[in-house]
Amino acid sequence: MLFYSCEKSDRHITVCFTGDVLLDRGINRIAGEKGSEYFSQPISQLLFPYKYRFVNLECPITLQNNPLPKQIVFRGRPELISILQKSKITHASLANNHANDQHAQGLRDTYRVLDSIGIYTVGAGSQTNSSCKPIELTDQGSTIAVFSYLDLRISRDETENLCACEAENLATKIWEYKNNHPRALVVCYIHWGIEYNPSPSVGQRETAKMLIDAGADAIVGHHPHVIQKIEYYKHKPIFYSLGNFVFDQMSPETRSGIVVGFDNKDNSLQAQVIPYAIDNGRPVQVSSEENNNVMKKLIAVSKNVEFKKDKNSWAIAETKSSDRSDAAIETKGHFDPKLINDRYFKGVVSLEGLSQLSGYRLSVVPNSKSSTDELHVPYPVYRFEIGDLNRDGKTDILLGVIKSTHFDQRVIKRLFALRIDSGQIRPLWLGSKVCQNLVDFKAIDAKGRTSILTIEQSNDGTFSNGIYEWEDFGLRLVRYANENLNYAQALNNLEDEKP
Numbered sequence: 001m002l003f004y005s006c007e008k009s010d011r012h013i014t015v016c017f018t019g020d021v022l023l024d025r026g027i028n029r030i031a032g033e034k035g036s037e038y039f040s041q042p043i044s045q046l047l048f049p050y051k052y053r054f055v056n057l058e059c060p061i062t063l064q065n066n067p068l069p070k071q072i073v074f075r076g077r078p079e080l081i082s083i084l085q086k087s088k089i090t091h092a093s094l095a096n097n098h099a100n101d102q103h104a105q106g107l108r109d110t111y112r113v114l115d116s117i118g119i120y121t122v123g124a125g126s127q128t129n130s131s132c133k134p135i136e137l138t139d140q141g142s143t144i145a146v147f148s149y150l151d152l153r154i155s156r157d158e159t160e161n162l163c164a165c166e167a168e169n170l171a172t173k174i175w176e177y178k179n180n181h182p183r184a185l186v187v188c189y190i191h192w193g194i195e196y197n198p199s200p201s202v203g204q205r206e207t208a209k210m211l212i213d214a215g216a217d218a219i220v221g222h223h224p225h226v227i228q229k230i231e232y233y234k235h236k237p238i239f240y241s242l243g244n245f246v247f248d249q250m251s252p253e254t255r256s257g258i259v260v261g262f263d264n265k266d267n268s269l270q271a272q273v274i275p276y277a278i279d280n281g282r283p284v285q286v287s288s289e290e291n292n293n294v295m296k297k298l299i300a301v302s303k304n305v306e307f308k309k310d311k312n313s314w315a316i317a318e319t320k321s322s323d324r325s326d327a328a329i330e331t332k333g334h335f336d337p338k339l340i341n342d343r344y345f346k347g348v349v350s351l352e353g354l355s356q357l358s359g360y361r362l363s364v365v366p367n368s369k370s371s372t373d374e375l376h377v378p379y380p381v382y383r384f385e386i387g388d389l390n391r392d393g394k395t396d397i398l399l400g401v402i403k404s405t406h407f408d409q410r411v412i413k414r415l416f417a418l419r420i421d422s423g424q425i426r427p428l429w430l431g432s433k434v435c436q437n438l439v440d441f442k443a444i445d446a447k448g449r450t451s452i453l454t455i456e457q458s459n460d461g462t463f464s465n466g467i468y469e470w471e472d473f474g475l476r477l478v479r480y481a482n483e484n485l486n487y488a489q490a491l492n493n494l495e496d497e498k499p
Helices: 026-034 039-044 077-087 103-116 167-180 200-213 287-301 485-497
Strands: 001-003 014-021 052-056 091-093 120-122 133-140 142-151 184-192 218-222 230-233 238-239 245-246 255-262 268-278 282-283 306-308 313-318 338-339 346-353 360-366 373-377 381-387 396-403 413-422 425-434 437-446 447-459 463-471 472-485
Touching: 001 313, 014 184, 014 218, 026 039, 026 077, 039 077, 039 282, 039 447, 052 184, 052 245, 077 103, 103 120, 120 142, 120 338, 142 167, 167 184, 167 200, 167 396, 184 200, 200 218, 200 238, 200 381, 200 485, 230 306, 245 255, 245 282, 255 287, 268 287, 338 381, 346 381, 360 425, 373 425, 381 437, 396 437, 413 437, 437 485, 447 472, 447 485, 472 485
Parallel strands: 001 133, 014 052, 014 245, 052 091, 091 120, 142 184, 184 218, 218 238
Antiparallel strands: 014 255, 133 142, 230 238, 255 268, 268 282, 268 313, 306 313, 338 346, 346 360, 360 373, 381 396, 396 413, 413 425, 437 447, 447 463, 463 472
């Protein structure tokens, strides 16, 4: 879906994103007493600079009272939607854990009510497989595409017709979109994390990195109801949680939030944040001192970020003199080249992200530079290793890719092995799967033998470290060195190469 601007004088697209909006419970009562303008007036003041305005609508809008059998369910009265209309909200994300609180009919009613007042929906569709299509904001050749996504482990009834696929699947959709629209800028608007937790989880950070590796230009999160830190990865901003926007919660940490705004100057996203307080359920501008107090906490926990105040807003940029953090390890999709010096080949193997995110170029260059071989890898790549996997004395190439196969249509992380034969790249093993769900791997060498150390996730959500060795025509599980771990424990073992 395209949205065109008629403003000839400004080629910039201005768009902002807010946190959770509830039109039920205490908000219902307050709006009944004071009217919708009580909310729309301060919201309009906060969002004034932005043409496109996104909210996460945390409830269905319906007259139907047929709740799902769950502990907390919401239902907003259709007349309360005037709060969003008068605030000139343009888009509402429905990819959250309450959109289906009144079953599929409640979600369909929400579509109709929002459509009737000109608010577009994102993150939901008439069918689950169409719900992940992005919304495109277009102005005279510039495009910002917004993917809205639900990343919570909840019941199937709660995710029906919502964009709630595996993160790897969303990464592939982003990758494909960027291939077809190389100049577009992509924002992921994600409902994720742990409620009331002041910090993002390890899983959130890994998902954010995966989506940026696939081509996302910014990540904006909501659901925890509190503000979480900002950080940069590969020069792309990640706003893990914006906090509440229109909500009736009363604990101090849930009564402040930030609006994130973007301007696509110079074909990149220039970011700003606007802090606010929640007063009687509505977001309101705060004094300069209160503004500083909200930001002081955010600045203290945010990573490799520069903040510059301009009246009520703060410009956000990556720290120019940053150390070698994870934000700088693989800039621009490039991996460090690998040096090979065995009996059969002496030279360099490199993996380079191609321009316009059309895949990777795997190159084998001998020291003599007599003949160079290249292979186009048209998938997202999360790991690049070398080692003598089949123990024939020749160094092999190990690639972690994200893709489906002919026999397994799931888009998941896989492991490919390639051999170097007389300076030419040839397949060694494309079986790709391990015993459980592959999360990451490393090639480790011990006593001249190359093994694969993995992180795998079981169906119960726990993690393990597996050790695999080559046997005949593929990898064989030797043993699980560590089981029943959380992700951080499994990742530490991988990074320390502790089988």
